[in-house]
Amino acid sequence: xxxxxxxxxxxxxxxxxxxxxxxxxxxxxxxxxxxxxxxxxxxxxxxxxxxxxxxxxxxxxxxxxxxxxxxxxxxxxxxxxxxxxxxxxxxxxxxxxxxxxxxxxxxxxxxxxxxxxxxxxxxxxxxxxxxxxxxxxxxxxxxxxxxxxxxxxxxxxxxxxxxxxxxxxxxxxxxxxxxxxxxxxxxxxxxxxxxxxxxxxxxxxxxxxxxxxxxxxxxxxxxxxxxxxxxxxxxxxxxxxxxxxxxxxxxxxxxxxxxxxxxxxxxxxxxxxxxxxxxxxxxxxxxxxxxxxxxxxxxxxxxxxxxxxxxxxxxxxxxxxxxxxxxxxxxxxxx
Amino acid sequence: xxxxxxxxxxxxxxxxxxxxxxxxxxxxxxxxxxxxxxxxxxxxxxxxxxxxxxxxxxxxxxxxxxxxxxxxxxxxxxxxxxxxxxxxxxxxxxxxxxxxxxxxxxxxxxxxxxxxxxxxxxxxxxxxxxxxxxxxxxxxxxxxxxxxxxxxxxxxxxxxxxxxxxxxxxxxxxxxxxxxxxxxxxxxxxxxxxxxxxxxxxxxxxxxxxxxxxxxxxxxxxxxxxxxxxxxxxxxxxxxxxxxxxxxxxxxxxxxxxxxxxxxxxxxxxxxxxxxxxxxxxxxxxxxxxxxxxxxxxxxxxxxxxxxxxxxxxxxxxxxxxxxxxxxxxxxxxx
Numbered sequence: 001x002x003x004x005x006x007x008x009x010x011x012x013x014x015x016x017x018x019x020x021x022x023x024x025x026x027x028x029x030x031x032x033x034x035x036x037x038x039x040x041x042x043x044x045x046x047x048x049x050x051x052x053x054x055x056x057x058x059x060x061x062x063x064x065x066x067x068x069x070x071x072x073x074x075x076x077x078x079x080x081x082x083x084x085x086x087x088x089x090x091x092x093x094x095x096x097x098x099x100x101x102x103x104x105x106x107x108x109x110x111x112x113x114x115x116x117x118x119x120x121x122x123x124x125x126x127x128x129x130x131x132x133x134x135x136x137x138x139x140x141x142x143x144x145x146x147x148x149x150x151x152x153x154x155x156x157x158x159x160x161x162x163x164x165x166x167x168x169x170x171x172x173x174x175x176x177x178x179x180x181x182x183x184x185x186x187x188x189x190x191x192x193x194x195x196x197x198x199x200x201x202x203x204x205x206x207x208x209x210x211x212x213x214x215x216x217x218x219x220x221x222x223x224x225x226x227x228x229x230x231x232x233x234x235x236x237x238x239x240x241x242x243x244x245x246x247x248x249x250x251x252x253x254x255x256x257x258x259x260x261x262x263x264x265x266x267x268x269x270x271x272x273x274x275x276x277x278x279x280x281x282x283x284x285x286x287x288x289x290x291x292x293x294x295x296x297x298x299x300x301x302x303x304x305x306x307x308x309x310x311x312x313x314x315x316x317x318x319x320x321x322x323x324x325x326x327x328x329x330x331x332x333x334x335x
Numbered sequence: 336x337x338x339x340x341x342x343x344x345x346x347x348x349x350x351x352x353x354x355x356x357x358x359x360x361x362x363x364x365x366x367x368x369x370x371x372x373x374x375x376x377x378x379x380x381x382x383x384x385x386x387x388x389x390x391x392x393x394x395x396x397x398x399x400x401x402x403x404x405x406x407x408x409x410x411x412x413x414x415x416x417x418x419x420x421x422x423x424x425x426x427x428x429x430x431x432x433x434x435x436x437x438x439x440x441x442x443x444x445x446x447x448x449x450x451x452x453x454x455x456x457x458x459x460x461x462x463x464x465x466x467x468x469x470x471x472x473x474x475x476x477x478x479x480x481x482x483x484x485x486x487x488x489x490x491x492x493x494x495x496x497x498x499x500x501x502x503x504x505x506x507x508x509x510x511x512x513x514x515x516x517x518x519x520x521x522x523x524x525x526x527x528x529x530x531x532x533x534x535x536x537x538x539x540x541x542x543x544x545x546x547x548x549x550x551x552x553x554x555x556x557x558x559x560x561x562x563x564x565x566x567x568x569x570x571x572x573x574x575x576x577x578x579x580x581x582x583x584x585x586x587x588x589x590x591x592x593x594x595x596x597x598x599x600x601x602x603x604x605x606x607x608x609x610x611x612x613x614x615x616x617x618x619x620x621x622x623x624x625x626x627x628x629x630x631x632x633x634x635x636x637x638x639x640x641x642x643x644x645x646x647x648x649x650x651x652x653x654x655x656x657x658x659x660x661x662x663x664x665x666x667x668x669x670x
Contacts, residue, residue, distance in 0.1 A: 223566035224559045224599055231558035231603075255606045264559055265598035268566075270592045272623070276509070278613030 025139035029131030051232035130157030131164030198309035252298030360474035364466030466499035532566030533644035587633030
């Protein structure tokens with residue numbers, strides 16, 4: 001891995017020379033929920049995945065980012081109206097990401113990001129955040145990058161940001177190249193108008209282990225992780241088939257087993273990594289009970305305690321009756 | 336598998352000819368808790384496992400079974416004082432097991448079994464039950480079977496019964512023979528006087544899927560199960576090492592990861608197999624919080640919602656303070 005080019009080298013050799021920032025640029029990118037999860041990296045510096053993944057973007061839910069050059073020696077990062085410390089966390093990652101694209105001496109930037117995602121629902125804001133940032137950078141410097149480049153570069157900020165560049169169903173192909181330029185997402189042609197996602201917020205307790213660290217612990221310590229790439233490959237095939245045939249039960253069952261298998265690899269890690277809360281188990285049991293009663297209702301979960309329900313438009317009332325606080329997203333319907 | 340000898344053929348060719356039952360025989364066998372779990376069969380008729388396992392027997396907790404010949408055309412099975420229907424469940428398995436050892440025309444038997452195990456704690460009574468039954472059969476007919484034969488034959492009633500033939504730490508070697516006669520348990524020489532097991536009863540709700548069916552579903556549907564035999568082999572090594580060196584933290588950590596990995600294979604099955612209740616997650620979180628505070632406390636779980644805590648005698652008061660309803664077993668101390 002040490003012989004691989006650095007992220008900055010990879011980016012710089014694809015940018016036009018001497019790009020100067022315009023006065024301002026703004027872009028939006030949607031959040032996305034993976035039906036076949038990204039879990040495990042083959043290259044940590046470049047966020048290259050061990051398996052391909054497939055997601056659905058959340059339409060109007062996501063991040064809007066505005067960039068503008070500023071005077072001074074430091075960038076200025078504002079998240080949901082609050083100026084962030086550059087010492088760590090989100091702002092430090094944003095500055096590192098901007099540095100991939102800048103020449104020394106290029107002006108510092110103000111990054112003003114607003115997420116309209118319910119933070120407590122555990123939706124990864126880094127995916128939409130870095131995708132929106134990438135789109136805004138491309139506009140600000142007028143780089144004219146291709147969709148594939150935008151996706152591959154967004155990946156350098158956060159793996160799943162590669163998928164948030166696009167709308168609808170999106171596949172992130174894992175790629176084989178050392179520089180990762182073939183590890184980018186692409187949108188699928190298919191639409192599914194009555195597909196629904198329900199965001200179920202069970203708890204807003206902060207995660208004790210972030211998903212980046214959790215992913216690494218799983219890869220390093222869970223014997224069962226060795227079977228994960230095989231599972232993901234099989235699930236990806238099935239999800240493609242389900243989308244092709246608009247077979248909702250195949251889609252739901254595959255996505256649910258995929259998510260539970262990902263959590264299984266965490267549970268099999270050491271120290272054990274259990275993102276579930278007691279409320280998570282109760283909600284799963286409720287979904288299974290409703291399904292036993294004939295309701296085609298499935299769920300997926302990311303590295304957190306909350307469930308994302310998967311169902312069809314014709315069942316929305318029944319699902320809302322069981323989960324009154326559910327926030328429903330129709331990813332394929334215009335707002 | 337169809338060319339293999341049947342369970343009855345295997346048993347009959349090893350029994351002395353024309354054995355007649357005595358007037359009465361009684362035997363006790365302990366329950367056991369696996370530190371490295373038995374999960375998956377390579378032969379369903381003979382209960383031959385996919386992986387070796389290692390348990391600790393629970394001393395005075397277990398099953399006592401009394402056998403006596405009776406007149407009539409049918410066996411009579413009494414469990415904890417209640418006559419059982421022969422139509423299914425436990426009694427039908429007992430009759431099938433007795434038939435392995437009997438000649439046609441041999442008298443029917445009364446089987447009177449008492450378990451002193453707290454049923455709600457989810458301890459498998461089939462392990463101690465079939466081990467006690469095997470020991471009583473051997474006495475009743477005066478077969479004079481070897482410990483290895485007793486263990487291998489008890490396995491035909493219930494896989495983990497092979498381990499309940501012995502006290503203390505017990506390893507069930509998986510064996511390689513088609514007739515399974517090398518797939519029996521053996522006791523380890525080591526003792527560990529301050530080793531403690533705490534039975535934590537969280538819920539007595541009946542399991543919706545029995546462990547025999549659950550095991551099969553996992554083998555058939557969980558991709559991650561493919562890595563389980565590797566995990567079990569590594570864990571068995573580590574547990575042997577921990578017992579050899581009386582390294583409690585190594586023992587506890589290995590047993591806990593082993594149990595969680597087994598549950599992980601269930602969670603990755605389809606339909607999902609989750610034996611946990613919300614209370615199970617809360618109890619796990621409590622164990623992890625106590626461990627973070629420095630208490631060497633671990634747990635294991637079988638195919639059910641309850642936890643079995645693992646700790647040392649010197650920490651018993653601290654553990655009881657956190658879990659006041661805990662039933663503590665000292666497997667290596669005389670009653």
